[in-house]
Amino acid sequence: MTDYEINRSIRQIKDFAQNWNHLYATEQFEEMKLLATENVGIANSAESEYPTGLIYGRQAYYDGIYGAYTGSSGKEKNLLVMDYENWEYIPLSEHSFYTIGKFSLQQSPDGVNCWLLKRHDSYSPWLIERVINT
Numbered sequence: 001m002t003d004y005e006i007n008r009s010i011r012q013i014k015d016f017a018q019n020w021n022h023l024y025a026t027e028q029f030e031e032m033k034l035l036a037t038e039n040v041g042i043a044n045s046a047e048s049e050y051p052t053g054l055i056y057g058r059q060a061y062y063d064g065i066y067g068a069y070t071g072s073s074g075k076e077k078n079l080l081v082m083d084y085e086n087w088e089y090i091p092l093s094e095h096s097f098y099t100i101g102k103f104s105l106q107q108s109p110d111g112v113n114c115w116l117l118k119r120h121d122s123y124s125p126w127l128i129e130r131v132i133n134t
Contacts, residue, residue, distance in 0.1 A: 020035060023035070024069070029065060035127060037058075039056055040056065043132040083102045086102065087100060095121065097126070098116055099115045112133070113133050114133075
């Protein structure tokens, strides 16, 4: 990849993350499911039945983001914000990027979020394929 292609992809991914923040803040969780691949894998060893420690699927992804929003009481409205401007963006290929960086969640200490993002081609949208939160 050229520097131009890398920088263009990073701008696109930042736009993607900005949209993610907007959808979360406006409680559009069903729409957020479409930002992930159908077989998205989320790191969650406590709930996983797989040796990888991942749970899979858009519904599991939805459950995770909605659960963070509603909190332990089920009635909270915790704002989760990805600090995408300060993330590291690591190109793996023309259509695959790894991101690493901080997020904040109300009522919790800041954490680190990692996304593996993929797309089919240069005209396809970026989608989350793997998620790791710490």
